[in-house]
Amino acid sequence: MNLSLLKELFASFVRSRGLGRHFRRLVMLDSVASTTVSREVPPALAQTLVAAAQSDPDALLQQLGSHPEGLTEAQVEQLRERVGPNVIEQDKPVPWWLHLWRCYKTPFDLLLTLLAVISYLTEDMKATIVIGSMVVLSVAIRFWQERKSHVAADKLKAMVSNTATVMRRSFGQDVVNTAATYFDVQLHVKPPRRVEVPMAELVPGDIVLLSAGDMIPADCRILSAKDLFVSQAAMTGESLPVEKFATLRSTDVGNPLELENIVFMGTNVVSGSATAVVVHTGGRTYFGALAQRVTATSQAPTQFQAGVNKVAWLLIRFMFVMSPLVLLINGFTKGNWTEAFLFAMSIAVGLTPEMLPMIVTSTLAKGAVLLSRQKVIVKRLDAIQNFGAMDVLCTDKTGTLTQDKIFLARHIDVWGEESDDVLEMAYLNSYYQTGLKNLLDVAVLEHTEVHKQLNPAANYRKVDEIPFDFQRRRMSVVVSEREDHHLLICKGAVEEILSICNRVRHGEQDEPLTPELLERVRAVTADLNEDGLRVVAVACKEEPPQKDSYGVADEQGLTLIGYVAFLDPPKESTAPALKALAAHGVKVKVLTGDNDLVTAKICREVGLAAGAIVLGAAIEGMDDAELARVVEAHDVFAKLTPAHKDRIVRQLKRNGHVVGFMGDGINDAPALRSADIGISVDTAVDIAKEAADIILLEKSLLVLEEGVVEGRKTFANMLKYIKMTASSNFGNVFSVLVASAFIPFLPMLPMHLLVQNLLYDFSQTAIPFDNVDEELVKDPQRWNPADIGRFMLFFGPVSSVFDIVTFAVMWFVFGANSAEHQTLFQSGWFVEGLMTQTLVVHMIRTRKIPFLQSRPAPLLLATTAAIMAIGIFLPMGPLAHYFKLQPLPLAYFPILGLILLGYMLLTQAMKGFYARRFGWQ
Structure with a gap:
């Protein structure tokens, strides 16, 4: 064996193992350094596609380390290790810790964390635990619900699996073929085989076999093609498929999508067949570049996010104004700055709607659960x-x-009358064509009664076919009904069929296609189009039986017999x-x-x-x-x-x-x-x-309508909480300012404020499950921070009026007018304040008269009743000393009842005035 043979055998072995050019380069940039390319994708990607389009097929296969009969399994494994799977990296799954951080970093959660830290540093463990619990609950609910939804969406994507047909050859096949040629002997190896593999397993250099209906699995260069038409609508929005060829007819191409011998991942074959070699896979494809552009673009804050942030900062700014004011007034009037600071911190906590993150999240989570039952993720x-x-x-x-299902609506002759002959001709054309049967063909073939009547298998024999293409926009089949003649049946777009017809069928007779008849034809088809129908013309002609092969040139001198019209009904x-x-x-x-x-x-x-x-x-x-x-x-x-x-x-x-x-x-x-x-x-x-x-x-607008209603219920319940909390907290702070200015002791201890706040917040945990008045879901709803600020100013002082009445009662009626009797004063305001705060839940949850015209959800009614009972129990029960409270005289409670009744009446009157002036929501 001479040296040249050894070199050739070794070179073949290297190619068969994929040890050659794959280890040096996977892209071809050198030959197109000066090529003009599209700016829509990275220049390097466009250049490699243009290079692949311009390369000689053998040279391209050599550069890719491939072979006309495909890659070996060993080559595929090595390549896959280098280039990774053939998948598009969309928005990468967020790590759980980053997702948790995104759920946490809201203005309120960050503020509450700051307050919790300050409370801890000031050794106020009760406040630390309360505030920390609010943050943990809100973040945990949002994290869990969103994580669950993402898992469901990922499962949906995993349900879709596509495969591609590739060529695989045996290891050492090149070596054996070279040796057999040199020694002129017969050596047998396994022939290359067709294999169905998941698209994710494709690698550059794979030889892919494409046919009608296939999805293009990667960016590929066509090696051979027959009547290949590819739909690029998903990529470019083009309504019509484009024809692809094995050769590049025009070299002056700037946009890679215009390359006639390159097909792209994400598009699909409409008709014809082809053999192609994979050039790029995964994120290196044109589709991958577009996907990266989409996912790299950060989404602007939605109307919801922007609205929540505006409301949050409105309340936070309000807190930053009122808390220092409380600190200064109590520091100067009481002289104890440490106690004044703790009280101001309690005010800050009270002013902050710490339940907002949890109320919002739990309300949204409840909506997500309800929508999941309606087949919405x-x-x-x-x-x-x-x-x-x-x-x-x-x-x-x-x-x-x-x-999204085409029905055959009408089959009529040239004069617009129903015609069974037209349906039969259209049926034979659709039945015998071998290309991909589109939705129109499927609609024709659904008429099984025509099949029984014609019995094509027994009465007809297919002679030939002239395939569809998008230049002619028509296709023909030739059948032999009797051996004495052939029947060419052509169907397609009206104008294209008219261009090859010179006669029309009228009953049993054929007439010349005169200009007058042509006008009538166009009038009939125009009427069909205006009715929303897609019109396909049907024509035919008889040929002598001697001919066996037909082409486009035979589509001349036909007789127009009528139309089939299709509809995608609503x-x-x-x-x-x-x-x-x-x-x-x-x-x-x-x-x-x-x-x-x-x-x-x-x-x-x-x-x-x-x-x-x-x-x-x-x-x-x-x-x-x-x-x-x-x-x-x-x-x-x-x-x-x-x-x-x-x-x-x-x-x-x-x-x-x-x-x-x-x-x-x-x-x-x-x-x-x-x-x-x-x-x-x-x-x-x-x-x-x-x-x-x-x-x-389920692709249905009815599902969307249900989502709209659920979204508005969600918003209405969130807005209830914000309005009642903002107004109630503002009223409390206003009352504190009045009391601090005129009373020689703290009107309520920091502990009282925190316990009251905790109980009040707990009474609102059922708001996500509350009923919503019908009129609140009729119109679109948006966040309006200005409206919330105005609402605070109107409804906050209402509760302050009755807080000041309570101060007067405790001071003048029950003698709680000195530091020695401050516990009695604080107990009286603690109960009244908690009662009014809890009642405001029911007063502000509806524009109507509460309990009578608009009933709350049973769960909300139960939680508020329980909190009111606990509020009375704390000063009256055995735990009073622990909370630095004391039992109230029985005479206090009738007065409390009158105060609460007055509060409800004044609030209802204010609701009427406010709604007439500004609207309710």
Whole structure:
């Protein structure tokens, strides 16, 4: 054996083991250093795609360390170790500790932690435990609920598994083939085999076999193709598939998506077949680059987050003003600055609605549980309140308003009359075609009665087929009904069929296609289009039986026999769902890439006033000011690209709306992320589900309407707590300021304030489960810090009026007017203050008369009653000494009853005045 043979055998061995170029480079940058590329993706990625498109196939395979018959298992394993799995890194799962931190870092939780630390340093362990418990509970509930939702969403994604067909060859095959050639002997090795592997296991250099219906598993260079049409709609928004070839016909290409011999991960094969080599996998694909751009864009704070933060800082600023004021007044009037400081700290704790994080979280968690029973997975708890605040819902048409299932609505002749002949011809065409049967073919083939009548297997023989392509927009089959002639049946787009017809069928006769008849044909099809139907023309001609092979040139001189018209009908639930959303103040806007005539028909059928439909081409020429007016004046937008959808959503938000967006494609991800609430479905692509806040297990607007109502209930209950706490706490501080200025001792000890605060807070833990008045869920609801501040100023002093009455009663009636009798004074105010604070829960939870016109939830009634009982028990029972309280005289309680009755009457009167002046919510 000579030296050259040894070198060749060794080189083959190295290639078969993948030990060559894979260890030096996996990308080809050297040949395209000066190539002009798109700026939409990293230049290096675009350059490698252009390089792969321009390379000779053999050279490309060599650069990738591959082979026309595929990689060996050993090569695949080595490559997978280097490049990782073929998966898209979307938003990486957040580590539990980082998720916990995000749940914790709210203004209130941080403030409460500071107060807990100060309480600990001042050896006030009771306050430390109380405040710390509030923080731990609120953070734990939010963390647990959101974690559970993320796990459910991950399980949804894990349910979807796709495979790819690849070529695998045996180890040492190159060596054996080279030796057999050199020695001219027959050596047998296992032939390359086709293997179905999970898409995640693909590596660069894999040879992939593609056919109609396949998803493209990675960015690939086509090596061979036959009638290959690929839908890139998920990537580019193009409505029509594009044809791909094995060769690059144009070398002056700037956008990688325009490369004719490159196919991209996330797209799918519509028709034809191909063999391709994998160039990029996972995050190095074009899809991966787009996904990284989407996930790298941080979401702007939603309306809910911004509103909560504004309210939080309003109350915090109020606390920072009032606490120092209390400190100074008590320090100067009492002379004991240490005691004054502890009292001011207690005021700070009392002013802070420490239950807000827990009330908000538990209310949202309750909403998430209720929605999960409606087949809705809530990924972010804040999204529930955004549901309630949403006043504009942007949605697509197909599958949301419609059934996403095509039905054959009509089969008519050229004159618009029903015709069984047309249906039979269309059936034979769909039955015998071998390409991917689209939804229109499936709708035709569902007419099984035609199959029984025609019995194609017994009465017809297929002769040939002229496949569909998107230049001709038609396809033909040739069948032999009797051996004395062949029948060519062609169906396709109306204009394309008319271009090859010179006659029309009228009854049993064929007539020349005159200009007058052509006008009639176009009038009939236009009427069908205006009815929202997709029209496909059917034509035929007879050929002599001698011919066995047919081509595009034979599609001439046909006779137009009629049309089949299809409809994607609206869902039965769509119209009532739209009415329900409208009744709740939610405006639905349709954003679709579909035909404007079809869209208008569907909108009419579901009761949505389409008006003038705005097309994507018109949006291109609009500036932001004009678009701002257009999105307000119009509700239906058609023939949109992904960029149009995203721009419309952003403009609606700038106009002051809380916007929801419902989508399920790659091209919907930017709009999903831009919206206040992104809504997707379990069948959506992963990147859409990643960008969404809520995932529906059922694509229905009725589910959304239920979510809107649940969101508004959630908001109403949160607002109850904030209003009653803010006003009650403000009233307490106002009362403390009055008492501190005129009373020679502290009107209440720091311990009393903290215990009162704890009991009051506990009485409110049932608010998430409270009933909500119907009128509070009719309209969208938003945070309004100014309204909350005004509410505090109106309702806070109401309780202070009766606190001052209590001061007077304790001072003048019961003689608690000196430091020796301060415990009696403090006990009297402790009970009255707790009673009014607890009653305010029921007074402010509704605009109506409490207990009579609006009944609280039984759990809320039970907790408030229990707290009022405990409030009386503490000074009257055996624990009074421990809490530095003392029993009250029995004469105190009738007076207390009158004070509480007066408080309820004045609060109800103030509610009426306030609601008439400013509205209730």
